[in-house]
Amino acid sequence: MKTYDHNFNQMAQTAMKEVAEVLARTSADDVERMCEEILKARCVACYGVGREGLMMKALCMRLMHLGIDAHYAGDMTTPAIGEGDLLIASAGPGSFSTVSALEGMAHQAGARVMIVTAQTAGRAAREADTVIELRAQTMASDQNSSASLLPMGSLFEAAELVFFDLISILLRERTGQTPEQMRGRHTNLE
Numbered sequence: 001m002k003t004y005d006h007n008f009n010q011m012a013q014t015a016m017k018e019v020a021e022v023l024a025r026t027s028a029d030d031v032e033r034m035c036e037e038i039l040k041a042r043c044v045a046c047y048g049v050g051r052e053g054l055m056m057k058a059l060c061m062r063l064m065h066l067g068i069d070a071h072y073a074g075d076m077t078t079p080a081i082g083e084g085d086l087l088i089a090s091a092g093p094g095s096f097s098t099v100s101a102l103e104g105m106a107h108q109a110g111a112r113v114m115i116v117t118a119q120t121a122g123r124a125a126r127e128a129d130t131v132i133e134l135r136a137q138t139m140a141s142d143q144n145s146s147a148s149l150l151p152m153g154s155l156f157e158a159a160e161l162v163f164f165d166l167i168s169i170l171l172r173e174r175t176g177q178t179p180e181q182m183r184g185r186h187t188n189l190e
Helices: 008-024 028-040 050-065 097-108 154-174 179-184
Strands: 044-047 070-072 086-090 112-117 130-133
Touching: 008 154, 028 086, 028 112, 028 130, 028 154, 044 050, 044 097, 050 070, 050 086, 050 154, 086 097, 097 112, 154 179
Parallel strands: 044 070, 044 086, 086 112, 112 130
Antiparallel strands: none
């Protein structure tokens, strides 16, 4: 593992380069598929655990800013999902028990399931209708010799945040909205 002697600027450059490399490896087909699935959904529910959950909340918020009926699974105001709806869940390391449980519930209700992951052979991806791959280090792969500077699953999570904002820009363009229209949906209860 490379040492940085507490050189913050060097560490920042390395971290940003790692995130850029993840995004550069992301398939244009995955980007297209994600946009299409979101736009055809009647309602979108988002879910993730831990820090991945925070990134999914960020995606959910951007979808709301776009005027898409989006909710975070587990919030008391999240409606039931069913036919025509989409569950988007994050499972970077390939599987989480809660993600698998929600996948099953969504499918049983007739909704489609999209998984964002680094481990496409994982259980969550195998049970999903759509898989979006972000090839980044997660807790499942942070022990190898080419490990990221960022700890544990942080590279995956940081890449998700930027990826989701880029997706929101593409969705804004596809729906013919302006940045001002998105801003107009931002909460004023802060």
